[in-house]
Amino acid sequence: MNDDRISGNWKQFKGKVKEKWGKLTDDDMDVAEGKREQLVGRIQERYGYEKDQAEKELKEWEDSNQYRW
Structure with missing residues (x-):
């Protein structure tokens, strides 16, 4: 998956990531940004x-x- 596609899908995966790793903050997610x-x-x-x-x-x-970077 290329970087553009990752960034485009990031918003929909962001919630799933935070479900798994609840200690991550919104700032952490903004820094990671895909x-x-x-x-x-x-x-x-x-x-x-x-x-x-x-x-x-x-x-x-x-x-x-089934998520790939």
Whole structure:
């Protein structure tokens, strides 16, 4: 999926992301704005995860929602 398409779909996925990771703020979501690495970083910060753990959770979420960056 290209960056334009990710940004265009971001609003509809934003709610699902916040359902999964409720500690993420609206500001976190604005910073991530469809960028996977930014989202991983925000998940790390809010949940105190190592990068590998944040990546793993996001990958599992992507697979379960059939969402690809």
